[in-house]
Amino acid sequence: MKFKELSQYFQRLEETTSRLEMSNILADMLGKATYEDIDKMVYLTLGEILPPFRGIELGVSEKLMTEALSKSSNTKISEVEKLYKLTGDLGEVAYKLVNWEGRDLTVGQVYDEILDIATTRGTKDKVLRIMSLLKGLSNLEAKYITRIIVGRLRLGVGDATLIEALANLVGGKEHKTDIERAYNLCSDLGLVAKTLIQKGLEGIRSFKVQVGYPIRMALAERVTNAEEIVRRLGRCAVEAKYDGFRLQVHKKDKDVEIYSRNLERMTDMFPDVKSAILQHIKFRELVLEGEAITYNEETGEFYPFQITIQRKRKYGVYEYAKEFPLKLFAFDLLYLEGEDFTSKPFIDRRRKLEEILPKNSLILPSEMFITDSVKEIERFFEDAVARGLEGIMAKRLDAPYTAGSRNFNWIKLKRSYKGSLADTIDVVIVGYFYGKGSRAKLGIGALLTALYDPATDTFKTVSKVGSGFTEEEWIKLKEMLDEIKLPHRHARVDSLLEADVWVEPKYVITVNADEITRSPLHTAGRTTEEPGFALRFPRAVGFIRSDKRAEDANTVEEIENMYKMQKRVSVE
Template identity: 30%
Template sequence: MNSILKLVVPCRVVRHIQQNILGSFSKILQPTPTRVLCVSARTMAQRSITSFFKVSPPKPVDKETKVEDEDIKVDDDKVGSPVKNGKTKPATKRARLESSESDTSPKKKTKSPSVSSDKKKKIKRQRIESSDSEADIAPNSESPISEEKAAASPSPEHMSAASPSPSPEKKPVIKVEKTKSPKTYASPKSKQKKPLTELNSIKKSLSPKKIKKEVVEDSKKENKKQDKVVKSANKSFEKAKDVKSEAKDLVPEVEYNPAKAKYHPIEDACWRTGQEVPYLALARTLELIEGTSARLKMIEILANYLRSVIVLTPEDLLPSVYMCLNQLAPSYESLELGIAETYLMKAIGQCTGRTLAQVRSAAQKCGDLGQVAEQARATQRTMFAPPPLTMRKVFAALKEIANMTGTASVNKKINKIQSLYVACRHSEARYLIRSLEGKLRIGLAEQSVLAALALATAATPPPHDAAAPLLDASKTMSPENFKARVDEHSLIIKTTYCECPSYDRIIPVLLTHGVAALPQHCRLTPGVPLKPMLAHPTKQVTHVFDRFEKEQFTCEWKYDGERAQIHVPGTDKPDFEHAAIFSRNQENNTSKYPDVLRRLPALLKDSVTSCVLDCEAVAYDTTTKQILPFQILSTRKRKDANEADIKVQVCVFIFDLLYLNGHALVRRPLLERRAALRDHLNEKEGEWQFATSKDCSTVEEVEQFMEEAMRGSCEGLMVKALSGDHARYDIARRSHNWLKLKKDYLEGVGDTLDVVVLGAYLGRGKRAGLYGGFLLACYDPTAEEFQTLCKIGTGFSDESLQTFTDTLKQHVIDAPRNYYRYDASHAPDVWFSARCVWEVRCADLSLSPAHRAAIGLVHSDKGISLRFPRFVRERTDKAPEQATSAQQIADLYLAQDTVKNSAAAAPNVDDFY
């Protein structure tokens, strides 16, 4: 018994001492329970933490021993009796609030409640400083106060900013960051006791001064971050404001108006510097031009558009010029779209949900497939609008369509057309379809485009200074000086284009070096055909002497063949592999004359390295040494001819030399050109011959030489100035320095006319089942329309009528085109598309109230018609647009003696054709 007491008494003493010591530490480290709740509730703001430490600062650690007894008493009062009836007394609700575990474990019943409470408080304090959520402190607590604490727990950002993590060493405060993975907790058994030194370090780390300093620093950093965010937001707002104001200043594409008075090339444009020109801008320009009848106003509208292109997007100037001319490349490249009208109707119908019959019916009623396409597109709605069309994109797409070849090329072309068509807005569809048809029909001829380009470059000259471009030179000049400048630019541009008809070469030079530098950079070059010089007709020999009074002239036989311009490039020697033959329309006929190319080496002498020849290809009978009619020449295959299959032989008659060994001769007189021609070329009968010529000085000599030409199977004579200023080669001009004199001209009208067949009248009697008569028209390039001239029914054989009936049936249309100008009283039974060109002769010309040829040029309300017209031949070498113009019809009418005697004679003015 004594031995048992000896063991029990020391254990009680030790236990009592242990309770007192641990209780003292608990008192120091733990504030009152109410204050713990306050800390938990106020940690949601940094100011609450600072104020808490100001109100109840913790006691220093070095005073622990002085208050040891009081701590023990207070701790005993709070925790309660350690043992009652052999069981541990459960802790109060506050004690359970402060603990993170439930006391249900049997092992814990043997422990002192104060020790257990202290342990739990230590763990709690540690977890508050390092956990992400206050709710994790006591997950098993059933107290409503515990739930309130969990609901009012601070965010991880505030916890990391206000509570430094505990550390045995004095290290910088480590902020706890959130992790994406869910937080896991160890079981109560796995929790280990923290040493007292660690608890002391926790207490030291929670000093008021340190926390206050950290809070201030964090607030400063937060303020700096907020300032940066505000500044960046302000900058973004200002930038958005500038963009909004800029967009507000930009003219809407639908409202773009180049016809505006005092047009500004930048402020009135609907695109910005460097942006691609919207296709709608060109469509709006063409729409305004189509609604204008005055030629000068049309030139002004187009010039304003070109000024904006020059200043804002000069890269789009070349596509703009080509699109206005409805071309894709220079004429000699023969790049054509090759889209039949049926395929266009099919593409429109597939895109708009219409059948081919519906589209064709609408086109027949309207007369313009472009307007039908525009109306159909306006009623169509798309879920996702495609990107807006640009000038560059449309031009590239059209070139791509033109270059498509092969068996599946038709479907590829239709698909490409559909992709463009569905992206059209407003009037874009109208002019896109017209461009694909090859007929803009807005009254804008090539000479008008060149004049507009001259006006644009005179008002806004390129190259411009990017810093201070000259936007309107007319404001710095008087009207007279500005007009003189426009005329100068127009002459330079037109002359340069005549010598080098390639906008691919002219436009880049114009933008880089200016208009004045065009003659130096764009010259006549072998391989680039120039537009030939043409002659004015005359019907009396005496007119020749009136024109060439006191001037030397020569007469040449006028051959009935096809104009041929032969180009032979080369530097040290002729390059026959790249030699080419072009027609008067700049069409490449190289594949049509393989026999002529084969004979080229025999033509040129050793002194020739390169040359350009102006010739006439004539059908020739090598057996009889006779010239054959033009109708026989027209039977040759037009393209890709095989020399072995050629039956109609050709003799080339050379009458001019335009280029020799790197030098252009067009500005030299004909006398020098003819001498050089005979010095450097070889003549061979039946293959290469010089044009038969004679220098005449009397009327008798001219009449005698003309009879010789008629016996030689020629049409008549060409009378040309031989020396002086009038003897130069006027490119692309129908000049009075060349006169053509035919035998037919001596009777009635002084010239035959090339007219277009627009319709036919059904034959009767002997001509039943055939076309008995035809409606003919001339072409007005200014208005881009065909104007009826007369009806014709004579000059046809039965065979020719049958041939024309079969041929013209392929061109039958249901209704006249909107660019046919006619009187309803002369409407034919059948309408044709303008394809066939005929040469006709007549007795004279008279004013007619029923026909519309040259209306407004001679009489305001009446046109001109032919009296007693008769068919001569079919002109397969001419396009409908190259038929006799309305202005030529007016000139022929005014040149008649009966008209000339009653009115003043018009001056002879040569202009570009």
């Protein structure tokens, strides 16, 4: 396919506010893809050059892109900056400045050029490569390439929408489950698409765990008390829930890769974890999961998450590793020496994990015991909270590892706060309001936030959040949100409210609230019989959750369950 044709599809995707139309456009686009192009088309549609876990970034700032646009179009930098200030979109600037026809490049040619830009060292060479690419593009092509290069494509296409489009390629939505499973095992939608084109559904159904391809992490449901755990699981495994980084560690010979909850490559940030794996794990191939938490070497006490999060950095890595060392509490084994453990019962995975972990002070099995006693669970929970941990996890003994899914095979019980919900809620920012009074001068006064609905791959509003941030944080928030603002409501956002400024669903924040109520103003959980859910007196807890993607926010179903639990507790 020519990149010009792909750009025309991008234009149609950008202009629609209908998710159904978006799905149809994608199906049409992918239906024309060749085996050589389909993975590249998938990555580019997601605004990527490779999956995030590959750790390859374009490393092109707005300043660098402005310079490339200036030089390639023989326009003064001041004029380019003026256009950018006027439009707020370097893609639109490129569209206005490029006045040549281009060289009719293919998707493969353009993709290879972008990959070269990403791997080029030195700003001067990067600018020259970008200029060379721009000279081969028409204005519409340049618009989308510019956005991809600076990381702001803004098409609004999510993984689930692409999976649905791929399912339609091979007969319909009934094949969506098979494609989702393959994606959950490799986290590479381009690879899944390529396999589908080459080997069909049989190739998709035979997908297996591969070291170096992170498995999308299994997620837990929540309850408010130990009785509910025993009622749902009976005799179960109960573990301490550590307030740190959830990590997935892949080892093959002397190569170790570490991935975050949202599948980012974090190997370089945790040299101490990598070193400990190589030192203590003698198996050739392995995939395990655990929680890394910083601790005080003198007292042995764990630091709060606000300290642990400081280990996520690109610079000063070794200094912080020395000042705030980590312990990795391993809780699951997913792969060992060529054998996929994800389909095995949890208790078998756990026993094997304990068997292969040698005694050491850095990589330890998480605290765990097996019980069906409510009192024992309550006692363990209170002890965990007293030690500064987040709470406990309970796991069904015979459950497989359900990659990428949230269900009651795993249940979390977290410390609660008097006068508020039993747990915090992660929401996605989808827009903001200008504000009144003292906030008017800031240009932002409240956020419109939403929950994720996996069934429809949309974000449904649940609350306006106007408290919990300092003035400095509001200013920073506005800067960040203005970089991803949109001319209209995002196609994947379902809202009855009209935000003053719409933004791409990208940033997740954690909020606390007094309770969940019903409201006709919001769409989360809204049906023909019932109004939507809303949060009463919501307030932000902390700043942007950089460890979570928009799709990692709490789901509508979770909030519905919390609402039911809240009602049950109030009755009791």
